[in-house]
Amino acid sequence: MENSLAPEFQFIRNYIKRLAGKGALDLTDDAALLSVDPAYELVLTADAMVENVHFFTSDPVDFIAQKLLRCNLSDLAGMGAEPVGYLLTVSLPKHCFNPKWFEQFTNGLAKDQKMFNISLLGGDTTYNPHNMVFSLTALGKVKKNKALRRNNAKVGDxxxxxxxxxxxxxxxxxxxxxxxxxxxxxxxxxxxxxxxxxxxxxxxxxxxxxxxxxxxxxxxxxxxxxxxxxxxxxxxxxxxxxxxxxxxxxxxxxxxxxxxxxxxxxxxxxxxxxxxxxxxxxxxxxxxxxxxxxxxxxxxxxxxxxxxxxxxxxxxxxx
Missing domain, CATH: 3.90.650.10 (PurM-like C-terminal domain)
Incomplete structure (x- = not known):
């Protein structure tokens, strides 16, 4: 029996793999590996975007991808953290599973990865019969006990x-x-x-x-x-x-x-x-x-x- 790639893995190889960073293990495993500097704490944040709630169907595809990433990077910035990597989940109707759409989507991510010095660690792709739904989890690092919080403002600040x-x-x-x-x-x-x-x-x-x-x-x-x-x-x-x-x-x-x-x-x-x-x-x-x-x-x-x-x-x- 020929050991050919299933469509999902072919899709990952063709469109997603180029976004993967070192900890992603070339996206050949179900999880990523990260080395954590003991002088730092990990900062984790996640955001979801739903078609016709957070973006319009007519929005440029590369902009949708970039906004998804940037919203999470903004959460990291809010805590004074430096980006490390991100996980991405994409749930799409069948009409989006085509080369042109994914080329535009990954081009947007690739552009911002270079700008913000961050890379993909892993994620998931699923079929959704209705709307496009995206979820992105960003990981950052900040020196221990130095993260900016909402609960430490002082009178007179x-x-x-x-x-x-x-x-x-x-x-x-x-x-x-x-x-x-x-x-x-x-x-x-x-x-x-x-x-x-x-x-x-x-x-x-x-x-x-x-x-x-x-x-x-x-x-x-x-x-x-x-x-x-x-x-x-x-x-x-x-x-x-x-x-x-x-x-x-x-x-x-x-x-x-x-x-x-x-x-x-x-x-x-x-x-x-x-x-x-x-x-x-x-x-x-x-x-x-x-x-x-x-x-x-x-x-x-x-x-x-x-x-x-x-x-x-x-x-x-x-x-």
Whole structure:
């Protein structure tokens, strides 16, 4: 009897194997092997993306793959971790199991693997009769007892964010034809988040996380876990020029929309200069938008006229 490869293994050899890193053992076994440096802790995070929930069927296939990876890398960045590798599970309808689709998908991953110095460790492929479903688990490393957590913010810490806030939420509106996106900047920010890897802030910030469900909602998560409150100022929240041009009517969308994948950090005043030096070193903008208070479970956002803002909803809910 001829010992030929089953279709699944032929598929892995043709499309997936080129993404595999050292620990993946050439994808010839059912699990990967990693050597762990005793001076570090492993950081693990997982995200799932479902067709017509987290992305559109019409989205470019390479962008879908890149966004899936980048969302997880953003979680690692939020804890101050360095990427090590990732596991990927792909569940697809039959029409996606074709060479062109998988070439585009793996091209997107290969491009980002090179950019972020990460590789595939393993995963699984399955048939799904309905929607495309992806799940990715990323592994990172951080020096022992140095990971940034949500529960260590201190009263008086400044609240800082990277980059600009709200672009992805506006990009979604552009894709839904609710606003114009003349130069495709907002749409690109929705399709391709920028994980803020490389900032060395574990000895500078007291707490940190990435912003995925909306600035207001995620700040609520952080303050709740740290058992304190916060005051922020909407006019200090960094917005892109494209967001500013849309006017103040979209400010709430920027503050509560999801998919930013920027970082939120709390930094004590005496370490702010160090944080700004690190910002300059990495060319990743850092902006102070408020501070932590001792008023537990109180989150106040002031508008430019110093009025308290009230929101229809604080952010994205997964259920």
């Amino acid at each position: 400044g609240i800082w964010v990277t980059g600009t806030i709200g672009d992805a939420a506006l990009g979604l509106l552009a894709l839904q034809n609710e606003i114009n996106d003349v130069d495709d900047f907002l749409t690109q920010r929705y399709h391709l988040p920028q994980p803020r890897l490389g900032l060395q802030l574990t000895d500078i910030a007291n707490a940190g996380m990435d912003i995925s469900d909306g600035l207001i909602q995620d700040l609520g998560h952080l303050t709740r876990e740290s058992q304190l409150g916060a005051i922020i100022f909407a006019n200090q929240v960094p917005l892109s020029n494209q967001a500013k041009q849309l006017g103040s009517e979209y400010l709430e969308t920027c503050l509560t929309g999801g998919d930013d994948y920027e970082l939120m950090l709390t930094i004590p005043k005496e370490k702010e200069d160090q944080a700004l030096i690190e910002s300059q070193r990495t060319n990743i903008p850092l902006t102070k938008i408020g501070y932590c208070t001792d008023k537990r479970n109180s989150l106040i956002c002031y508008d430019k006229d110093k009025n308290i803002m009230n929101f229809k909803q604080n952010g994205w809910s997964h259920i």
